[in-house]
Each structure stands twice: as structure tokens, then as C-alpha cells.
Amino acid sequence: MQFEVLARCQTTRARVCRMTLAHGTTFLPTFMPVATQAAIKGLTPQQTDALGITLILNNTYHLNLRPGIKVLNEAGGAHKFQGWKRNLLTDSGGFQLVSLSEFTKITEEGALFASPFTGEPTMLTPEESIAIQHSIGADIIMQLDDVVSSLTVGPRVEEAMWRSVRWLDRCIAMHEQSGRNASQNLFAIVQGGLDSRLRDLCVDEMVKRKDRVAGYAIGGLSGGEAKDVFWKIVKQCADKLPLDRPRYCMGIGFAEDLLVCVALGVDMADCVFPTRTARFGVALTFNGPVNLRLAKNALDLNIIDDDCPCPTCHSRMSRAHLHHLVTIETVGAHAITQHNIVFQARVMGRARDAIMDGKFPEYLRSFFANYYGNDGYPRWCVDALRSVGVDLLHGVDNPKVVDDNGAKWDYADTT
């Protein structure tokens, strides 16, 4: 991996980086659309490519079950299997073991879980996770970590944190002996729950191994914790992570979360939200989400966003037509998926431009004003950005600040 910081924001911790991997260059900060089963749902790789996406995510857990390692090896890796020629990242599967399997038992050796095929006990070790990711052949691979729900408290959190550190060592050893260092880059995952002491310890341990890892992820968040806690943990980790390594915040996808994280120093993020919400008929815009299923769109011949370059808006597909399709014809989902992926890319692309131009604080203020202006700024966003020197409310007359988590909803009522 070639990694170069191109510009740093003078106010916040945000930065622009060039990350060059075996399948091309990706500029950071960036959002990674999720192709869990080796496909962005509904799109072909050429379509995703045309959207200006240079890095997507596959899931190790799922690909190991289907198509399986044998098929991936025969195909020559996941890139060839799915016809994707740009960069690819694979999650290690640690999160899915916990979220998808009820009976996972973590031992020091690895994760013991009930095989979804047979129900029999199956062991996924750090070494095996890396071996699977070698078969997949992604440009960025993740360590196997011991994931606990972000709402977990007590000694289990600390245990999981230390185990993640030990497992990182095993992943590093496995990866280095494979000789794949040049083409595949291993990322460590910082754990430690919502406990700032544990997060500090974890970051310290993992930074000690800096020379043997290509980048760092902040894991164990985005699991229902309070937003106020969330941003503080992100900030704490990002502050301590080395400047010359990419930082990846896992499971983040709301536009406001993305921009706060970027301001705190995060370079990469992934989430199923923009593509999943598209399938439910919600299109994302700089003025907030638009729920196309609502009857108010039934006769609306405007497009989603007049300035959007995505194929859906470019072909002038109207809200009324999308309303006619969503949740009935798959094309409705495909068209909004294309739009939402482009929306995420625009949010991040504009951030890159703003940072390069030294105008990131202005971008943050105008984005949040457009996005939340009428409904009220979420307090956690205001606080988080104040912590890095940006006051969203600066120059706003009678700013309205709300205490909820800031999820934007499109209401049926048009008033």
C-alpha cells in the first residue's frame, strides 16, 4: 500500500489522503458501498464503476459459506469471481459471528459457532479467517476480532479487547508467513467497547504493532450506543492513531455521522444503510432523505435531485415514476441504489475538495444547515464538531438544536 496525506484541515482533524492499492488509487476520506455477497445489491460491477466508486466491501463470513473457498480459489479470487477490477476490502467475519449466530462461543483459540449448514460446532480461528481472506484476495483484509455488542458492560469487554490484541498478533503472523504482504494489506481493529480506558489501552497496544499493520479500524461501535458516547470514542481513537496510517470507522453510513467522523480524523467508512434504505424506497439528498413511497410523490414529476449526476437523475427519472416502482419492481430499488451510492460519494467528494481548499469548516456548516436547517441541529453533532473547532451554529439566527440522535425522517405530512 502506498499511503500519502495530501492535505490537512487547519481547523479540524480532517485530512485528504491518497491510498494506492493493487487495484488502483482511492482518495480518502471515502465511503465504501457494501457488497456482502460479492454484489452491490441489484447493480453490475460496471454500473458501480461508472458511479465513480473505487473501493467496495465484501464479507468474509458470507463468501466463506457461499460460494465457498473452493469456488473462489478456482475463480482466482473474489475480484475475478464478481468481475470487479477496482479495490476491495473484506471484513473478517467477527461481527457476523456475533450478529448472525446465536450460539457463538469465543475461546482463546477462536470463535466456536454452530455451522449454519449443519448446526455442528465449527471453529473459526484468526489464522483461518486470514487464510479465507487470502483466498478472496481483497486489497485490504481485516484481523479477526472478538466483537462484543457495544451495549455490553463488565469484564467481558476488557477480555474481548485483550483477546483482539492477541488475535491481531496471530493474524499478523499468519499474514506475514503467507508472503501476501505486498498485495494484501492487513488492518487492525481497535476494540474496547464504550470504555475510554480500554480504548486507550487497545490503541496503545495496536500502535506498538504499527510496522506490521497497514491501517487501523475503529470497531465495536454503531451498535445502538448513545451518539454522544459514539463520537467521543471515535475522537479518542482517531486522536491517538498514527498519522501515516488510514483510519477506518466500521459500520458508519448516515451523512451526518460520516462528516462528523471525517472531522474527527476518520478516512474510511462502510455501511449497508444507503443501499438498504434505497430498497425500501428512500432516496438520500442534501436536504435530507426522501421517502418515495409516500403518496406525496405519486404525481411529482420532479427528479430526486436536480444537481445529481447519478444515472437515475441524469436520465430524469421522476419521483412519480419511482413511486410507481418502489418495493414492487426491482428496478425501483436499483435506480435508487445508484442514486444513494452517488449521494454518499458526493458527500465525501465534496469533503475532499473542501479540505484541499482549506474550506472544510464552511462545508460542514453549509451541509448541516441544508440537511437540518429546519428540523434542528442534533446536539451531539454540534458538540462533536465544537470539539474540533467548528461551531455549526456560528452565524445562524435563532438556531434550533434538538437532543435526539439526529435521524432524519421524511414525513408523509408535507407541511
Place this chain on the structure above:
Amino acid sequence: MSNAQDIFRLLNKSAPVFGPRLGKVELKRPSSPTQTIQIETPGIITCTSRGLVPHLTRDHVDRSRAIDWLHVPFESFLEREPPIPTIQPGPHRLHTFLGFHRDRHILSLSLRDPQDARELPPNGKEYINANTIRGVRKMNPTSWRAHVISCNADFVVALTDTPFTLPPFSQKRLTKSIERSISWLAQLLQPFDTTPPPPPPPPQATSPILDDGQRQNGATTENLSDRHHPLNVLVHMAGDTSAPARRAFAASLTETLYGKEAEQVKPLRTLDEGVCGYVFDLQPLRTSLIADLNTSTTTTSSSNSSPTPEPEPPNANANVTPQISSLMQTSLHSLPPTKLRIVHTPASPHEMLALVRDIGVDMFDAQWAQRAADCGVALDFAFPVPSSAVDSSATDEGHDEGPDEQGRGRGRGRGKTGGKSGRNGGKRDLGHNLYDEVYASDFSRFADCLVDGASASAHDTSSSSSSSSSSSSTETETVCPCIACSPISPAECLQHSSLDVSESPAEKVEVDQEQDRFEPPFTRAYVHHLLHTHEMSAHTFLAAHNLAVLDAFFAGVRRTLSRSTSISTSNAKSNSETETANNFAKEVERFNATYDESQQVFVEAKKAWAEVEYARGKGRLAREKVRKAEAESGLDGGVVEGV
């Protein structure tokens, strides 16, 4: 009146009333560079659902060469009042609303979806029932006319009283059906503006198409520009399974009108003068024919008490092509042979070929191929039958494509494919059920009988000399241009920051030629994976591919017909005509002998599709494993092991 002849031209005017024929649909499009859209016939009409091609986004539709004529059922738009396409601003509301291109796409419009033959309440004297997801809607001829004029589609099917109650239908019902359909056709054919008498055609009109259209429809001042082209009316041939009813309907079309009736459609002398083509919806007809079969062969089945949810009625898959063919001949017998003949919902390529051969049908809808994509079948057949297909089916062995790319033949799932191609006396399947486990590690392109773009262009560059002259090898060298077999990396990707721009020029230099940008084809193994993981893009690839295969199939039909005509252009016409027909009939026989018409592969695919639908929920993988273990133990005849 020669409206029909302007829009549709038979290449050989002396073609017999019934027999294979070549033609050309030509619509004037002043806005397009070529001024016209031309579609060669026989050809395909792409079906739409809710106004779009299922599974294909607009960018995919634009890339498809198979999609030029699309049929749009209007009924889904009746869910809202007013129907949305009718309020779209601009002169070409339907094209604009649905995102089709005026310079590339021909749209035909009917009220009902031709593939929907589900039971509906009886139609009335002044309305027919349409089906929407918000319930049944009534449509009367006046509203239909208003919608049609507003939508400005290229072709419009007049309302027709096809009963969607349970067959069989009494003679009285069929008489009503014919009377209503004729009366509704007449209402549609009224001049655009009934208050002032239609003025004589303006002398300055230059286009013969516009000119005739104007005169015909009485459309006056507006259609000088491209804004209001004349209505091109298609009529569905009513009469169900009754030959006398069909004769009566045809007679009503051609009889000279008098008095009030003549006044209504002035200046037309007969209704047929205002009609540019004849439509046959085979789906309801097939339902009736099968019902007839059942009443004549079996006593009424006691299916009501059957415990299974949807019992297959007896003879459900009976081959009724001969009966269909004969009924179509009855309808067309007394009508001018020069007008378009359109068939919706043919059951198979075999049926399409039979109707080209025995009737001279010009356009078929692609519902069969599109439906195959829905259930996971990648079509793989060609006309005329490629020699490779015959060879491999004869040897019952995996099919080797000769000079092929690396690894292509690997793991082609020989055993099982070979076994399956042995069904029905050694016939080949029309496609591959990609749900089947034999494709799990089959890294070949979808179709054996069509080449993918990447290997075709590699072949071109390696042997740069004109390979087209060697006719023996080029037979199987037809390229499948679909997004699955010939994926093209985008010429331009969106750029989201100024940095992105700085990065792209280096790449761009090399990729100016489209054929240089071909990427390797998507594989059966990948789509197998997508189908089993319930990923929607499986159906996107298959829909695009299957349309391309059917399009290539009809290109082959036209090639066969034109090859035999061109041999003897200047010779005695009658001789060449029979020769053409005979050659074509021979190829059809070869096709029928090669490919399995019973379509067992579809039955299997639909079953697998239903299983995945069922299994997508929690615990799906566990159930799958059990099935697999059962299947394996069944093969071995051994005992199930507790693994």
C-alpha cells in the same frame, strides 16, 4: 389508404398470404440522425412491467441492442387518477415519463397486460376491466381514447372484449365480444377533432407517412410537426377458439360502412383501413384451448377438493400450437396480407418458428425469454441450429468450443448437462438452469452457441485478417452483446472531487475503442452464486442476456429467409418463394429435432427458484445442507450419514 404500408413494408410484395416473410417497420423520427427508426421483421417486442423492462435500469436498456420496440400495458397507471404518464409535460409523454428515447425506441400501448390471463369480473357493454394492484378498474372507450391521445405512443391497441371469466364461452358471449370490440375500434378510429369536418391534406406535407396518417385519422393542423403523429391502431383479433366467430370478426373489419357507422369514422370506408396491424394475444387463447381439451378429453376434474394450493390443470402444458395456427389463419384469411402481424406471449421458440413458417407472423413479444430470466434460466440456443450444438448433443458430451480462452471449458458440469441433454430423445435444453449445482464452479460464459465480446475481440486481434470470409467457422461466431457476455468498462466514471479528475486521464488514453474495453464475461458460477444468495443482479444479467439471445435467434431467422431469397432474386418469383419456405421449414425441423420443446429445464428452474424464495429466511443454509445431503445419498443409493 396506405398507412399500414408506409409503416410496415414486406420486402417481397408477392409473398403468399401464409408463409414466412421478411419485412421492415419504419417510423419517421425527424429528431433522430437517420430520420427514421427501422425494425426488421420477424423480430421481438420487449415486454414491460409497470412501464419498464423488468430488472433493467435505464442505462442497461440503453445498452441493449435487442430492445427497440417495447410494449407498455397501461393498466398499472390506473392506480392513480390521473394516470401519471398523461400529466407528463412535453409532446411525447409516454417516452418522456418512462425514459425511452424517441430516436431509438418504439412504444406500443395496450390497456391490459397481454401476459395476464387471470380471472377477472365480466366486462360490460361500455367498459372492460383492468387489473391493478389497487384492485380492478373499469375502462371505457372514451377514456381510453383520451389516454391514448395524451400518451402519444407509436402504436396503440384498440380496446378489445376478451373475456377473462372462466372458459369455455357461449356463442352468445362470443357474439357480444365481437360486437363490442368492433364498436370500440370504431370509436378509437374517429377523427381527432369531430366538430369541424377534416380539411383536405395540406399540400406542403412532405412526408408520405405523415401525409397518409393525417388523412387517415383526420388529425389536422397539429401533426404537421412531429408533435402529433397519427395514431397507429392495432386491433386484437377476437373470436377466442371459435372459427366462425373469428371469421365474423374479420368480416366486420373489412365490410364497407354505411350511414351512421361510416360517418363516425369518416373518411375511412372500412375499419380495416384505419388499422395497421393485427394482434393475437395467445395467453387467453391458450387458456381457452386447454379448457376445451379438458372438457373434451376428461370429465371435469375435482380440483376444488384438491389439497395442494395450485393444482396443475390437466393438459396445462399441452402443445396447442397447431390449433393456434389454424385459428390465426382463420382470422387472417380474408384480411390484407400486407399488414403487421403481432403475437403476444408465444410459449416457446418452437411456437414462434411454427407461426413464422405457417402464418408469417412479423413480431413476437419476448415474454417467454424474459420470464426465463425471472426463474434463473440462461438461454442458450440459436437459429439455424449451429453445427456444434448438433455434434455435442449427438455425442452427449460436454461441448468444446474449439479455439477457446483460458480455462473456459473447465468444469463445465459435463456429467449432468450431458445427462440432461439426453432428455426427450437426446434433445438439448433451450438454456441452463443456473440454480443447478453443476454450475457452482462452471466458469464459462452463459451461452455455448454465442461468443462473448472479450474472446471475440481477442480472436479478432490475434488473427487480424478478415476472418469473416471463412464461412465455416463464422457460423458459431455470433457475439452475444449483452451486459453479461460482453461487459464494457464504462468510458467515463463519475468524479466526485477535483482529485478524482487528476487521476483519470492516464487510464482514459487507452480505452477509446469500445471493443478494447470488453471485460471477461460473467460466468455461470457467479450467477449460480447470485441466484442462491437471492441477489437481484442475477436477474439483471439474465434478463439482458435472454433478450439478446432471442434477438440473435430472430436475426438468424431473417438471415435464413433472406439468404434463400437472395439466391434467386431475378429468377422466377414463385420458385424462389417456395424455395425460401422450404429451406426455412427444413431449418425449423432441424431446430425442433435439436431443442427440447417440453422445456423441462424451466420446470426445474421454477422449482429451484421457489425453493430459494422459501429458503431466504432464517435457517436457510441449514435446510439447504439437508437437501444437498439427501440428494447425494439419493444418487449413491446409500444410507444418509449423520454429518
